[in-house]
Amino acid sequence: MQDSPSWSALLEHADQLASSHIYSLFEQDQARFEKFHVSSSPILFDYSKQLLTEQTVELLFKLAEEKKLPERIAALFSGAHVNTSEDRPAMHWALRSPATDHTFYNGDDISQPVAAELDKIAGFAEIIRSGQWRGFSGYAITDVVNIGVGGSDLGPMMSCMALEDCIDVEPTPLRIHFVSSMDGTQLSPLLDKLNPHTTLFILSSKSFTTIDTLSNAATALNWLNQACSEKEKVLSSHFIGISAQQDKMSAWGIPESNQLYFWDWVGGRYSMWSSIGFPIALKLGIRAFRQLLAGAHCMDKQFQNTPWKQNLPVLLGLIGVWNSNFQKINTHAILPYDGRLKYLPTYLSQLEMESNGKSVTRAGQSVAFKTCPILWGEVGPNAQHAFYQLLHQGTERVSCDFIAPAMRYHEHTNPSLTQQHELALANCFAQSRLLALGERVLPDSSSLPSYKRYPGNQPSSTIILDELTPFSLGALIALYEHKVFVQSVIWDINPFDQWGVELGKKLASDTLELLQGHRSLEGYDPSTSGLVAHIVNAWKQNS
Numbered sequence: 001m002q003d004s005p006s007w008s009a010l011l012e013h014a015d016q017l018a019s020s021h022i023y024s025l026f027e028q029d030q031a032r033f034e035k036f037h038v039s040s041s042p043i044l045f046d047y048s049k050q051l052l053t054e055q056t057v058e059l060l061f062k063l064a065e066e067k068k069l070p071e072r073i074a075a076l077f078s079g080a081h082v083n084t085s086e087d088r089p090a091m092h093w094a095l096r097s098p099a100t101d102h103t104f105y106n107g108d109d110i111s112q113p114v115a116a117e118l119d120k121i122a123g124f125a126e127i128i129r130s131g132q133w134r135g136f137s138g139y140a141i142t143d144v145v146n147i148g149v150g151g152s153d154l155g156p157m158m159s160c161m162a163l164e165d166c167i168d169v170e171p172t173p174l175r176i177h178f179v180s181s182m183d184g185t186q187l188s189p190l191l192d193k194l195n196p197h198t199t200l201f202i203l204s205s206k207s208f209t210t211i212d213t214l215s216n217a218a219t220a221l222n223w224l225n226q227a228c229s230e231k232e233k234v235l236s237s238h239f240i241g242i243s244a245q246q247d248k249m250s251a252w253g254i255p256e257s258n259q260l261y262f263w264d265w266v267g268g269r270y271s272m273w274s275s276i277g278f279p280i281a282l283k284l285g286i287r288a289f290r291q292l293l294a295g296a297h298c299m300d301k302q303f304q305n306t307p308w309k310q311n312l313p314v315l316l317g318l319i320g321v322w323n324s325n326f327q328k329i330n331t332h333a334i335l336p337y338d339g340r341l342k343y344l345p346t347y348l349s350q351l352e353m354e355s356n357g358k359s360v361t362r363a364g365q366s367v368a369f370k371t372c373p374i375l376w377g378e379v380g381p382n383a384q385h386a387f388y389q390l391l392h393q394g395t396e397r398v399s400c401d402f403i404a405p406a407m408r409y410h411e412h413t414n415p416s417l418t419q420q421h422e423l424a425l426a427n428c429f430a431q432s433r434l435l436a437l438g439e440r441v442l443p444d445s446s447s448l449p450s451y452k453r454y455p456g457n458q459p460s461s462t463i464i465l466d467e468l469t470p471f472s473l474g475a476l477i478a479l480y481e482h483k484v485f486v487q488s489v490i491w492d493i494n495p496f497d498q499w500g501v502e503l504g505k506k507l508a509s510d511t512l513e514l515l516q517g518h519r520s521l522e523g524y525d526p527s528t529s530g531l532v533a534h535i536v537n538a539w540k541q542n543s
């Protein structure tokens with residue numbers, strides 16, 4: 001970035017702001033909230049508690065122009081091969097476009113196949129929800145277990161939890177479970193409780209080669225075979241496959257009639273809008289799933305068509321760049337003040353860190369600046385009793401996103417719940433205020449002992465959803481997807497590949513051969529050799 005005039009201007013501007021405090025920015029400008037918030041239903045975005053000025057925003061817009069953000073947004077939505085290392089487009093947005101939009105891939109109109117797959121999802125969901133899908137002995141399904149990991153787990157799991165008690169979903173008595181971990185920790189106790197006659201498994205894997213998923217799937221199949229030895233019957237009545245690799249699903253034994261499909265041009269961590277989102281349709285009903293897609297589509301349109309001052313993904317992305325590269329803040333916390341968003345921080349940690357946790361540019365050169373910060377988080381009210389101490393008085397600078405719905409429980413008959421929502425919002429606003437302004441919120445802080453001081457100046461944004469609904473959740477997730485894209489453009493990295501996870505998988509399969517005695521320890525580092533020898537000895541002694 002040394003040759004970038006906007007980058008240099010931002011460095012200089014950051015130096016000028018170095019001694020500023022968010023408190024003084026508010027003191028100098030009472031209209032700060034008016035200037036630094038965007039209200040665009042279903043989201044209000046307040047970034048007035050960031051350590052920035054109008055000049056900062058102008059300079060960030062210049063940087064984005066210089067990095068050709070408008071052209072790159074157009075390329076993303078044109079189906080150009082923006083995933084350069086894998087030479088393919090990233091068209092997750094096409095999954096939420098109305099069929100009438102006619103999206104093309106390699107010259108073919110993909111709107112119809114996308115709509116047809118969505119109809120297939122609706123059909124499967126209806127059959128299972130209405131009790132028409134029967135297990136091998138003729139009983140209706142009561143429990144569905146989604147086996148998948150990463151992008152084939154987090155999106156559906158996060159959404160099912162987030163939207164469970166929404167008023168506009170169609171409730172079902174079906175119990176939906178999520179199993180991801182390769183060590184059997186989730187699956188083993190679950191199988192002890194479930195009834196094989198009434199349990200359906202969804203095998204969810206874009207590649208259908210992920211060992212975590214295939215090992216859990218094998219355990220599930222064995223469990224079913226103990227109750228019914230007719231393998232074909234079990235496969236056709238207890239397994240649905242979801243993948244971009246139809247032949248691999250078939251090779252595993254899933255009949256074609258039980259397969260849902262999606263496409264190579266959908267990245268794993270961008271796939272909850274595809275048939276990977278099937279558990280969402282199952283749990284909440286197809287209407288809710290379609291609303292989720294509509295909310296995301298609404299954000300796609302905003303990203304493409306809205307001037308940057310009102311463009312939420314552009315603002316969120318550029319503010320992140322400002323904090324990472326110019327404020328030198330390398331940790332970012334996601335803090336939902338709504339327990340239903342419990343899995344949102346985990347979901348976003350995959351989305352952001354797997355997308356932008358890169359250190360080479362698209363042209364393969366090492367970057368000379370920070371890229372994606374470490375992103376983590378927790379339900380805010382609980383985190384207040386855990387790690388907020390560090391946010392308030394530690395030595396790390398941390399930026400935060402506070403996320404909360406404006407409305408909750410308004411149709412509930414128990415008035416105490418409404419008060420609980422008020423309490424959660426009050427805590428949300430109090431914490432972001434204290435983090436930003438520090439002890440200056442007090443009328444007189446001069447006599448405080450040092451251990452009671454709050455330096456403040458920790459920047460944050462607050463994202464208020466009108467209400468947590470399928471539509472607003474869809475918009476929120478698409479907002480973060482496009483934020484990630486904006487940052488990747490500024491950093492000139494490819495957000496759609498994940499080569500950094502590949503070698504570890506290969507080494508693990510070699511190491512399994514070591515543990516099973518099929519490979520010699522020669523040439524391995526002393527730590528690996530010592531650990532493997534320790535385990536093999538332990539097994540010998542216990543056999």
Ligand SMILES: O=P(O)(O)OC[C@H]1O[C@H](O)[C@H](O)[C@@H](O)[C@@H]1O
Pocket residue numbers: 149150151152204205206207208209210213268269354498501
């Ligand atoms: O859906 P699958 O092919 O099973 O992949 C599941 C996950 O595995 C990988 O390790 C990738 O890093 C993730 O991006 C992906 O979501």
